[in-house]
Amino acid sequence: MSAITKPQLARLQTLYSQWEKHSLDCPGGDRAARIAWASERTGRAIASFAELTLDEGKRLIDILQNAVGRKFPAKKRSRPKTTRDGEKKGTEGRHDQIHAETTLAGPSEFAMIQRDLDRLGWDQARLKGFLRSRRSPTRGITVIRTLGEANRVHWALKHIAPHPAGKEQAAS
Secondary structure: OOEOOHHHHHHHHHHHHHHHHHOOOOOOOOHHHHHHHHHHHHOOOOOOHHHOEHHHHHHHHHHHHHHHOOOOOOOOOOOOOOHHHHHHHHHOOOOOOOOOOOOEOOHHHHHHHHHHHHHHOOOHHHHHHHHHOOOOOOOOOOOOOEHHHHHHHHHHHHHHOOOHHHHHHHHO
16 A cells, blocks of 8 residues: 655645645644544544555545535646746737747637636637737637737727626625
8 A cells, every 4th residue: 555645745734734724614723632543434543644544544535625615626727837838828919028929729629718708708709800800909800820919809808707706705
């Protein structure tokens, strides 16, 4: 049996502390209560979370995720490999674009635009109509091919869409 991994251990400790703060079912905040809780759930006596096996850690994480209402950890954002790639990703499509070469749009850019469309409640036909309009950020180009075009469309849709935090504040 393999031992619990460091990321698993960190996730378990984080979830337990969240559960501890928000649950009436939590046995207590001290270390002994936490160890007793884990021992009871695993069916064996443990002296530390670090003694858990990989499977036991996964099972305890699942229990706590259900208790706190978290399905999975937040996805880590992929970072550009080089500073140059980051500059290109952030400035391509702007008037003050730093690098002259053009990059083709990839799946992450199309996913970003789809999230914007979902937030607006638009379908692909509505997007094409918008791209054909005189307010189009792509000047009539209806097929998004480059990173610059994808960025311009994303920025335009982002400004049209109401910000999720703004809705909550307005409702309060």
